[in-house]
Amino acid sequence: MSMRPPDEAGSSVVGAGGARPGGPERFLIFMLESQEYALPLDAVVEVAAYRRPTPVPGADAAVEGITPLRGRMLTVIDTRRRLGLVARRGGAPAKLIVVREAEELVGLVVDAVIRVAPVTDDDRSPIPASLGLPRSAAYRGMVSRDGRCLLLIDPEALLGGEQDLQAASGERA
Amino acid sequence: MAEGRAGRRDRDRQRRQFLDEAEEILDGLSADLGVLEKQLADAVAGGQAGSPGGAGSQAVINRIFRRVHSLKGLSGLQDDATIPGLAHDLEETLDRLRSGASRLDGARLDLLHRAVDALGVLVRGGGAADIDTLRASLRREQEGDPEAPSIDGIELDDEVRAALSAHEEQRLALAMRPGGGGGFLVRLALEAGSFDRTLRRLIGRLERESEVISTVPSGAVDPQGRLQFILIVAGLPRERLERVVRRQGGVVQALRRRTAERPGADAAPGAESDDLAGVSGSLRVAVERLDDLLAQTGDLSIAAAALERSVHALQHERPDDRHVREVGRQARALMGRLRSLQRSTIGVRLVPLEALFTRLARQVARTARLASKEVDLLTLGADTELDKTLIDQLGSPLLLLLLNGLDHGVESAEERLAAGKPRRARLVLNAFRRAGRVVIEVSDDGRGIHLAAVRRAAESTGRLVADQPMSDADLMNLIFEPGLSTAPRVSQVSGRGVGLDAVRRAIRFLKGSIELRSIEGRGTTFTLDVPISLTLVQALIVHAGGWRFAIPMASIREHLTLQPSLCSSDGARESYQHRGGRVPLMRLSALLPSPAVSAASEAARYAVLTGSPGRGLGIVVDGFLGQREVVIKPIGRRLRDLPGLAGATDLGDATAVLVLDPEDFLRGGAGEHAAA
Numbered sequence: 043m044s045m046r047p048p049d050e051a052g053s054s055v056v057g058a059g060g061a062r063p064g065g066p067e068r069f070l071i072f073m074l075e076s077q078e079y080a081l082p083l084d085a086v087v088e089v090a091a092y093r094r095p096t097p098v099p100g101a102d103a104a105v106e107g108i109t110p111l112r113g114r115m116l117t118v119i120d121t122r123r124r125l126g127l128v129a130r131r132g133g134a135p136a137k138l139i140v141v142r143e144a145e146e147l148v149g150l151v152v153d154a155v156i157r158v159a160p161v162t163d164d165d166r167s168p169i170p171a172s173l174g175l176p177r178s179a180a181y182r183g184m185v186s187r188d189g190r191c192l193l194l195i196d197p198e199a200l201l202g203g204e205q206d207l208q209a210a211s212g213e214r215a
Numbered sequence: 216m217a218e219g220r221a222g223r224r225d226r227d228r229q230r231r232q233f234l235d236e237a238e239e240i241l242d243g244l245s246a247d248l249g250v251l252e253k254q255l256a257d258a259v260a261g262g263q264a265g266s267p268g269g270a271g272s273q274a275v276i277n278r279i280f281r282r283v284h285s286l287k288g289l290s291g292l293q294d295d296a297t298i299p300g301l302a303h304d305l306e307e308t309l310d311r312l313r314s315g316a317s318r319l320d321g322a323r324l325d326l327l328h329r330a331v332d333a334l335g336v337l338v339r340g341g342g343a344a345d346i347d348t349l350r351a352s353l354r355r356e357q358e359g360d361p362e363a364p365s366i367d368g369i370e371l372d373d374e375v376r377a378a379l380s381a382h383e384e385q386r387l388a389l390a391m392r393p394g395g396g397g398g399f400l401v402r403l404a405l406e407a408g409s410f411d412r413t414l415r416r417l418i419g420r421l422e423r424e425s426e427v428i429s430t431v432p433s434g435a436v437d438p439q440g441r442l443q444f445i446l447i448v449a450g451l452p453r454e455r456l457e458r459v460v461r462r463q464g465g466v467v468q469a470l471r472r473r474t475a476e477r478p479g480a481d482a483a484p485g486a487e488s489d490d491l492a493g494v495s496g497s498l499r500v501a502v503e504r505l506d507d508l509l510a511q512t513g514d515l516s517i518a519a520a521a522l523e524r525s526v527h528a529l530q531h532e533r534p535d536d537r538h539v540r541e542v543g544r545q546a547r548a549l550m551g552r553l554r555s556l557q558r559s560t561i562g563v564r565l566v567p568l569e570a571l572f573t574r575l576a577r578q579v580a581r582t583a584r585l586a587s588k589e590v591d592l593l594t595l596g597a598d599t600e601l602d603k604t605l606i607d608q609l610g611s612p613l614l615l616l617l618l619n620g621l622d623h624g625v626e627s628a629e630e631r632l633a634a635g636k637p638r639r640a641r642l643v644l645n646a647f648r649r650a651g652r653v654v655i656e657v658s659d660d661g662r663g664i665h666l667a668a669v670r671r672a673a674e675s676t677g678r679l680v681a682d683q684p685m686s687d688a689d690l691m692n693l694i695f696e697p698g699l700s701t702a703p704r705v706s707q708v709s710g711r712g713v714g715l716d717a718v719r720r721a722i723r724f725l726k727g728s729i730e731l732r733s734i735e736g737r738g739t740t741f742t743l744d745v746p747i748s749l750t751l752v753q754a755l756i757v758h759a760g761g762w763r764f765a766i767p768m769a770s771i772r773e774h775l776t777l778q779p780s781l782c783s784s785d786g787a788r789e790s791y792q793h794r795g796g797r798v799p800l801m802r803l804s805a806l807l808p809s810p811a812v813s814a815a816s817e818a819a820r821y822a823v824l825t826g827s828p829g830r831g832l833g834i835v836v837d838g839f840l841g842q843r844e845v846v847i848k849p850i851g852r853r854l855r856d857l858p859g860l861a862g863a864t865d866l867g868d869a870t871a872v873l874v875l876d877p878e879d880f881l882r883g884g885a886g887e888h889a890a891a
Contacts, residue, residue, distance in 0.1 A: 093869065093870075096762065096872065096873060097762070097807050098854050098873065099857065099859065099860075099873075100806075100857040100858060100859075101853075101854055102853070105853070108850055108854070108873075109869075109870070109871055110863075110865045110869055110870070110871050112510070112514070113510030113511065113514045114848065115848045115849065115850045115851065115862075115871055116851075117850065117853060143851075143852075
């Protein structure tokens, strides 16, 4: 159940299960624009190399397109866009975090995948409104550590409807 | 999360297995009830009091009993006790039917239908509202004549039981009473050449000392080519009997009475069933496994395509190297075999329409009986094969069409005779292959569609204005619009505003089409046209705006090289003067944000003509890249319903290529996109 360090060449597969019984929940930590974010390891299927996906006419703005992965078509979502962040510079390095959504797989584009770390309930604290995070409804909380803060993402909210996310965050669509 | 993923997976798998087997049993029950309906109808027509008797019905009822028993056992392993309970009551009723304690008539057959329907709903996880009433009805059936001849408590092979005459049953029942000496089954295998002599001599000998109640040829031939017989003998102690039959190699088995069944204390599930799976030579496979197999062959193809590219590059560099040439040949051969493998894998998902037709036939027969209409359903081409997913989704639309025809189309017997038609109406389900697709015709020889009535209905709902001109063909197609009903009263059979719009939507969803032909007074035919498989199609690969697309060949009428002089634009929309008429153009490149800025003002050069004459669309592309077979893979939920997409495929270089659905564009997507 260990996770090999992500390598540039390809993808590494994450084992099943994030929470060891009785222990803290484990998160996959990734980077967007020099800020660290975390997804529950439970939801993550694998980390894959990023290849430019084929755009799909009529799709949501946050959907970059589709790309084949292991014989299936993966919907690729621009995480920055979903979180209301600045767009990625074309050509900048990226990785794909493949997560489970109902019976399908979805790929989330991130800048880099850093590591896996445990987070206990004690570490967690709510996100203060003063931070002024866009799409605040996408987060479950934050962890302050070593002077840095780690933003914990709620995968369901992230993958849910765009309008719903904006509405839930109190923003106008 | 308390259960853990492994536990959940196991439960899911068990449930799927249960559903698989239960569905198969329900299919069989459908077929059997259909047969009983026919037998009942025949019996009624033949002037009997409406009770099909004889070995034929017995065999069917026995089969139904065995299936219900299997289902009871299967469902006993699930959590809910409702299914086993209902199945048990049904078993009791069936038992009385098969022992002759009660007769099969329309009312009882209806009860069976209701019970099977309820079982179906329960199996699929629904709640059947009137379970208690149903069970009460079933139990009422069980009170009956205690004097009836009953060998039904005796453990006998069903075919043996079915072969016994009433007299023989009585004799056996007497022999099996306490103090009656008991009965025995003697199994013999006799040489074909001499069996009649041998049998006669044996029976002669037995009859000197005992009673041979019955001789039952089992019809089976053993591996040594001997004919198998069963004798039912009574009135002789077992040892003596064994001695007598030993010379012929007979095996003696004492007949026993079944002990009373307590609910829950049942034989192992499936123990009664002698429908040996091995006999059919087929195997039930989960659809996921087939999909997985298909995905793997797809991946193999991709790897092989990469190999091919490398080989080409190598050949380019060393055109004279014979080893390189050889490798090229082998790579090509490999590709060919892989494509064949892919086709076979897709073929595994193909299933004949038979099971579906049988289910439909049962429903039609029952509905006809309830509506007191005399109808025959003729099915043709039940062996035509379709992808399983397609068949699953065709069931409801086909049923709706049939019930529609039954309700609105078929006239009463008197009306038909007055019109010079045969008394019994005829519904036909006809399936056949045509041009790489499957066509299913649903027709009736009823009253046909009364265009004037359609017109009146359309005017009354405001769909048409009085005196608004409309061709007969267009009027006919109004039938497919929601909310239009020419039925004067709500019908029990198919309801109001019959839902043909739902049928059309369902067929279109399957990338199929539906057309209607009708002659007033003569009948109506719906023609459905669906692909054999949604997955593997011949497609034209094109490029536009820097991206590749695949367009299924079945949707393409023509490739066009556009003459600039024949193109015109009225600002928002472009169109082309094709020899068949003016055709709107849609630029594929305009649909995507593309890396190369494609000037909309650039002259359109090539187009693919799709649609039907009079309703065409020219899809403008930058060029053609060739034609090949592609496997259409589904795209995710959030993208699936976007207009114009049939799915996506991988041409071998790990990039998704969108597969278009031109029909979709024609239906209205085109309007928006052309303006974009």
